[in-house]
Amino acid sequence: MEIRDDRASTALLTDQYELTMVAAALADGSAHRRCTFEVFARRLPSGRRYGVVAGTGRLLEAMTRFGFGDRELAVVTPFLDSRTVDWLREFRFTGEIDGYREGELYFPGSPILSVRGSFAECVVLKTLILSVLNHDSAIASAAARMVSAAAGRPMIEMGSRRAHELAAPSSSRAAYLAGFDATSNLEAVRSFGVPGAGTSAHAFTLLHCGADGAHEAEAFRSQVAALGVGTTLLVDTFDITRGVATAIEVAGPELGGVRIDSGDLGVLARQVREQLDGLGATATRIVVSGDLDEYAIAALRAEPVDVYGVGTSLVTGSGAPTAGMVYKLVEVDGVPVAKRSSHKQSRGGAKKAMRLARSTGTIIEEIVYPAAGPRPDTGGSDSRELLVPLVRDGKAIEGLPTLTESRDLVARGLVSLPWEGLKLSAGEPAVPTTFVS
Amino acid sequence: MEIRDDRASTALLTDQYELTMVAAALADGSAHRRCTFEVFARRLPSGRRYGVVAGTGRLLEAMTRFGFGDRELAVVTPFLDSRTVDWLREFRFTGEIDGYREGELYFPGSPILSVRGSFAECVVLKTLILSVLNHDSAIASAAARMVSAAAGRPMIEMGSRRAHELAAPSSSRAAYLAGFDATSNLEAVRSFGVPGAGTSAHAFTLLHCGADGAHEAEAFRSQVAALGVGTTLLVDTFDITRGVATAIEVAGPELGGVRIDSGDLGVLARQVREQLDGLGATATRIVVSGDLDEYAIAALRAEPVDVYGVGTSLVTGSGAPTAGMVYKLVEVDGVPVAKRSSHKQSRGGAKKAMRLARSTGTIIEEIVYPAAGPRPDTGGSDSRELLVPLVRDGKAIEGLPTLTESRDLVARGLVSLPWEGLKLSAGEPAVPTTFVS
Numbered sequence: 001m002e003i004r005d006d007r008a009s010t011a012l013l014t015d016q017y018e019l020t021m022v023a024a025a026l027a028d029g030s031a032h033r034r035c036t037f038e039v040f041a042r043r044l045p046s047g048r049r050y051g052v053v054a055g056t057g058r059l060l061e062a063m064t065r066f067g068f069g070d071r072e073l074a075v076v077t078p079f080l081d082s083r084t085v086d087w088l089r090e091f092r093f094t095g096e097i098d099g100y101r102e103g104e105l106y107f108p109g110s111p112i113l114s115v116r117g118s119f120a121e122c123v124v125l126k127t128l129i130l131s132v133l134n135h136d137s138a139i140a141s142a143a144a145r146m147v148s149a150a151a152g153r154p155m156i157e158m159g160s161r162r163a164h165e166l167a168a169p170s171s172s173r174a175a176y177l178a179g180f181d182a183t184s185n186l187e188a189v190r191s192f193g194v195p196g197a198g199t200s201a202h203a204f205t206l207l208h209c210g211a212d213g214a215h216e217a218e219a220f221r222s223q224v225a226a227l228g229v230g231t232t233l234l235v236d237t238f239d240i241t242r243g244v245a246t247a248i249e250v251a252g253p254e255l256g257g258v259r260i261d262s263g264d265l266g267v268l269a270r271q272v273r274e275q276l277d278g279l280g281a282t283a284t285r286i287v288v289s290g291d292l293d294e295y296a297i298a299a300l301r302a303e304p305v306d307v308y309g310v311g312t313s314l315v316t317g318s319g320a321p322t323a324g325m326v327y328k329l330v331e332v333d334g335v336p337v338a339k340r341s342s343h344k345q346s347r348g349g350a351k352k353a354m355r356l357a358r359s360t361g362t363i364i365e366e367i368v369y370p371a372a373g374p375r376p377d378t379g380g381s382d383s384r385e386l387l388v389p390l391v392r393d394g395k396a397i398e399g400l401p402t403l404t405e406s407r408d409l410v411a412r413g414l415v416s417l418p419w420e421g422l423k424l425s426a427g428e429p430a431v432p433t434t435f436v437s
Numbered sequence: 438m439e440i441r442d443d444r445a446s447t448a449l450l451t452d453q454y455e456l457t458m459v460a461a462a463l464a465d466g467s468a469h470r471r472c473t474f475e476v477f478a479r480r481l482p483s484g485r486r487y488g489v490v491a492g493t494g495r496l497l498e499a500m501t502r503f504g505f506g507d508r509e510l511a512v513v514t515p516f517l518d519s520r521t522v523d524w525l526r527e528f529r530f531t532g533e534i535d536g537y538r539e540g541e542l543y544f545p546g547s548p549i550l551s552v553r554g555s556f557a558e559c560v561v562l563k564t565l566i567l568s569v570l571n572h573d574s575a576i577a578s579a580a581a582r583m584v585s586a587a588a589g590r591p592m593i594e595m596g597s598r599r600a601h602e603l604a605a606p607s608s609s610r611a612a613y614l615a616g617f618d619a620t621s622n623l624e625a626v627r628s629f630g631v632p633g634a635g636t637s638a639h640a641f642t643l644l645h646c647g648a649d650g651a652h653e654a655e656a657f658r659s660q661v662a663a664l665g666v667g668t669t670l671l672v673d674t675f676d677i678t679r680g681v682a683t684a685i686e687v688a689g690p691e692l693g694g695v696r697i698d699s700g701d702l703g704v705l706a707r708q709v710r711e712q713l714d715g716l717g718a719t720a721t722r723i724v725v726s727g728d729l730d731e732y733a734i735a736a737l738r739a740e741p742v743d744v745y746g747v748g749t750s751l752v753t754g755s756g757a758p759t760a761g762m763v764y765k766l767v768e769v770d771g772v773p774v775a776k777r778s779s780h781k782q783s784r785g786g787a788k789k790a791m792r793l794a795r796s797t798g799t800i801i802e803e804i805v806y807p808a809a810g811p812r813p814d815t816g817g818s819d820s821r822e823l824l825v826p827l828v829r830d831g832k833a834i835e836g837l838p839t840l841t842e843s844r845d846l847v848a849r850g851l852v853s854l855p856w857e858g859l860k861l862s863a864g865e866p867a868v869p870t871t872f873v874s
Contacts, residue, residue: 013602015595015621017635024663028655030644037640062602075627081663119644126638127622129604139732158452161567162759164604165450165499168568184452185564198454199564203474205767206774207556208468218465226518237776312759321758322599322749327544329640337643339674 011072014127019076022086022120023200031087031120036331036350037135039099039113041106042129044196045141045320050417052144053112054174057403060396061115062128063093064076080195100353103177103406104386105413107429109365111351112325114371114387119332126153126327134325135167138317138411142294145318146310147179148414152341155308156197158184158289159265159315177407179414180310192403199232199259199287199309206237214238229366232257232278232287240334244272248279257285258304264291266303267288293318294424297346326392355431356381363416367405369436372391376436448509448525449501451564456513459557460521467526468557473768473787476536476550477572478543482578482757484863487854489581489847490549491611492573493539494840496649497833498564500530530558534828539788539821540614540843542850544803544866548788551808551824556769563764571762572604575754576611577847579731582755583747584616585702585851585859586735592745593634595621595726596752608752614844616851617747627839633651634722636669636696636713646747651675657687669694672709681709685716694722694744702727703740710741730755731861736802784872792868793818800853806873 025031030103041373044051068076069086077085084396095117106112107359113129117121157175160168180199183189189196200223208219220233224424229251235258258276259269265288275368276284286298289309297308313319328336328346336348350371351409356378366386369376389397414422462468481488505513505525514522534555543549550566552559559854562765584592594612599604620626626633637660642771645656657670666688668726672680695713697705702725713721725737726746734745750756765783766774773785787808793815794800803823806813826834838846851859858867 008600010623012627013597013605014623015597015635016626017621017637018624018662019623019633021637021641021660024641024660025644027663028659030659033644035644073625079633119640123638123640126640127598128602128607130598131600131605134599135601135604160450160452160759161564161764162571163568164572164601164607165447165565165568165604167572168450168564170601184454184829186451186453186456186512187449189453190449190508196453196516198452198457200454201458201560201565202776203556203560204458204461206766206776207462207470207472207769209769209774222467223458223461223467227457261757289533306654312761316758321753322748324599327598329643332644332646337646339639339643340676395566 004213007065008263009069009072010062010128011068012075013131014124016079018124018126019084019088020079021123022087023080025119026083026087028352032118033333035117035119035122035329037115037122037126037327038111038351039129039325039327040109041110041323041325043108043324044429045324048141048320049135049421049423049427049430050141050321051106052140052178053100053102053104053106053133053137054140054177055132055170056390057406058136058170058173059129059384060390060400061130066093066125066128067091073083077211078218087120091124092394093117094394095121095388095391098103098387099390100386100389101401101406103401103409105417106434107431109347109368109433109435110366111368111387112355114350123153130325130327134323135321136174136319137325138171139171139315140178141323142318142320143175143180143314144410144414145180145294145424146297149294149301150180150308151301152353153305153308154181154287155310156180156184157314158309159311160185162312163315168315174374177403179223179407184365199257202235202237215242217246217250220247224251224415225270229254230256232259234259234283235378236260240268240272241275244275245279248276248281248284251282253279253281255281257287258363259287259309263292266294266300269300269303270306282336289317298424307342347437353386353388354378354383356383357416358382361416362418363431365431366432366433367436373436406411419432443791446504446506446509447499449512449567452562453540454517454562455563456517456521456525458560460517462556463520463524469555470770470832472554472556472559472766474552474559474563474568474764475548475767475788476764477546477548477763478573478760478762479747480545480761481866482761483841485757486858486860486864486867487578488543488574489568489577489615489762489850490537490539490541490543490574491614493860494837494843495573495607495610496569497827497837499569500562503530503562503565505527521553524557528558528561529831530554530562532558532828533826535824536827537823538825538838538843538846540838540846540850542854544853544870545689546784546803546805546872547559547803548790548824548869551787556762561634567762567764573607573611574760574762575758576608577615579755579757579848580612580615580617580751581851582731582861583751584735586731586738587740587745590742590745591613591618592747593617593619593621594747594751595663595746597622599749600752605752610840612751613850614840615847616844627836636694637671639671639674640765642671653680654683654687657684662873666691669696669722671696671698672706673697673699677705678712681712685718685721690717690719690721692718692721694724696726696746698727702733702742706737706740706742726795728852735861744842768772784874791815791820792823795819797871798840798853799855800868802868803870804873805870810873
């Protein structure tokens with residue numbers, strides 16, 4: 001790939017042993033053997049019924065910056081021979097990549113990415129590929145469950161403070177991909193065009209409480225004056241009932257929204273809705289936040305909640321902060337290879353995959369089959385090939401899906417699941433996967 | 438703080454509502470009130486007995502890059518008035534920060550960071566401060582438990598592939614801080630000077646298995662030729678007993694190490710040790726890896742393991758991927774403030790903290806007390822103030838602890854814990870915290 005000089009190299013986001021393996025493989029000539037590496041997850045996180053592929057767009061961009069300049073070579077020269085250093089200096093990925101579209105659902109064993117090229121050029125990308133896909137897919141997979149639990153109500157991602165500062169924008173992007181509507185993170189707005197959103201914080205109310213006691217009204221008045229009556233006021237700093245009354249007193253019944261960030265959100269939402277309606281603020285929206293996860297969101301389905309704000313559980317993958325994908329060598333010079341250690345057996349050989357669906361669109365099975373073999377008989381079911389070209393001659397294919405298009409793909413994917421696939425409870429993958437050998 | 442232009446601005450690693458609050462506070466004049474914000478964790482992750490403060494050094498560096506240039510202002514101008522945009526353009530943090538030293542242990546309610554300045558200059562830093570401290574402290578806190586479970590045996594951090602690509606180097610740093618010996622991540626070597634390390638991967642062995650079947654010996658021979666006899670050979674690609682025999686056949690009894698990455702590691706380590714000793718390779722080290730966490734590490738304590746390689750559980754905080762710290766306004770113009778919502782009550786007022794110890798050095802209590810009040814009577818116990826100056830006049834204090842010094846502080850902290858504080862089982866914080874009001 002062509003290296004763009006305007007942003008930092010990604011070449012050191014790599015494990016040392018990848019480069020020492022390249023050194024040994026350059027020395028014995030095996031570095032140039034044609035290889036296929038595949039990315040897959042042996043299993044979904046405990047009890048999950050599907051995963052969402054995410055990060056592909058970020059990965060392809062990061063690969064354009066994977067090059068070794070003087071700064072990078074200074075780090076690796078102490079433990080590499082000069083032949084390897086020279087090879088790294090000239091390194092450009094020149095191979096091919098096929099993969100599941102970003103936003104596609106996946107299941108255990110789905111060959112999400114297939115990377116072909118020389119051993120050396122494929123192996124040096126291992127850590128970068130897995131880091132991006134494991135992180136983003138973990139977040140998108142958790143986010144999709146939250147989105148389906150919210151049943152169409154808008155959701156704002158606001159978890160940046162509970163994530164690494166440079167991972168947070170990627171989390172916002174993955175959440176948006178999975179169906180969230182907006183993010184609080186400004187870098188995600190800049191880098192990825194995710195719509196921004198925000199309400200207010202307890203600190204702003206407390207700022208207006210000086211020596212003469214609480215002046216919640218003063219804080220609300222100031223916020224409405226600065227941000228307009230469409231703003232969302234945070235009403236739970238002291239007493240919620242009084243906070244709501246003050247909010248409508250100050251802003252009038254045209255107030256955009258109130259946010260509740262603590263307490264029993266279901267009970268409070270009902271009380272606040274009743275109070276707002278009684279005050280004539282029938283269009284004022286109720287935003288709830290505070291340690292929401294997919295289960296809490298689902299539990300609020302019957303309550304008069306208008307918007308969910310989700311933080312910690314989103315950016316931590318709701319119990320599964322990494323997707324557990326691996327990057328395995330499956331073919332060398334056209335011959336399938338696989339390790340045979342206990343419990344970690346892999347399936348050798350380059351693979352393709354297709355997904356079978358009823359005529360209604362509901363998916364029924366995923367079939368993984370040898371790339372070199374014939375396309376399996378689908379018994380008359382509708383079927384769709386899952387791997388599409390992503391990179392050719394080291395360059396990303398033109399016209400790959402935009403983030404918005406990938407977001408649509410997730411939405412269509414969720415609709416295509418059998419009913420039990422959308423259950424939040426622990427269970428088996430939503431559809432079985434057949435491995436044809 | 439002075440803005441360094443040579444690296445990317447961190448100003449957009451921020452939640453939108455912080456800037457809209459600044460806008461409202463600039464409009465009503467409250468932006469300039471003198472405030473104190475404090476960082477603390479309401480509780481430790483479930484059952485944990487202590488936490489490790491980490492990220493302070495990274496935070497102070499990131500703050501030097503927190504400035505709004507044209508690129509950043511373009512993102513925020515659409516939702517801010519011109520006064521706020523002008524204020525952001527000129528923004529430099531000019532306040533003071535005190536905090537626990539990086540590497541210090543902490544407990545629920547410990548005032549880990551105390552940030553003082555105008556409301557506006559303190560509130561815009563909220564997300565950056567929490568993102569850095571929450572991530573790094575989560576990793577360091579998990580890593581410290583692994584280090585104490587390893588009881589002095591060397592540990593290599595190798596979790597990059599299961600972490601966001603830009604979070605991974607910070608995880609390596611936090612692990613090193615907590616007592617790990619090395620990392621596989623090259624960017625952590627470059628950015629933070631963490632020692633690098635690496636072994637080999639299954640792909641390298643599989644690369645040497647062509648159409649004529651497995652040639653494990655060829656892979657081993659190539660690796661030894663390129664990297665020397667001190668290298669570590671991965672022996673579990675096919676059959677471990679055969680792999681060990683082949684390794685010593687190829688490398689001789691001077692082989693540096695063998696790695697086992699699958700199976701029942703305790704049983705295998707014993708078998709392999711016996712086999713190696715029988716072959717005269719008595720100094721060849723056994724490196725184990727493969728889904729190790731603090732419990733698995735502890736379970737291997739009686740086995741002949743020489744080095745642990747830890748990945749996924751380290752970078753995901755072993756079940757607690759965020760430290761759950763919050764950033765709360767506690768004082769405005771010298772007057773304590775606190776919200777009173779249910780379950781999330783805060784303690785108002787700027788605080789200090791000290792830790793009491795027996796003459797043996799074992800700690801017995803943490804006391805959190807009003808910064809404005811007298812120092813509580815310690816009843817004759819040894820005591821140590823925990824908050825030290827970090828930033829004055831917007832500039833980091835000279836001579837703050839290096840990463841190595843902070844690493845020593847963690848080691849001393851672990852030794853200072855009462856015995857039950859080092860238990861891996863779920864329990865209460867290792868020492869009680871008294872809040873003096």
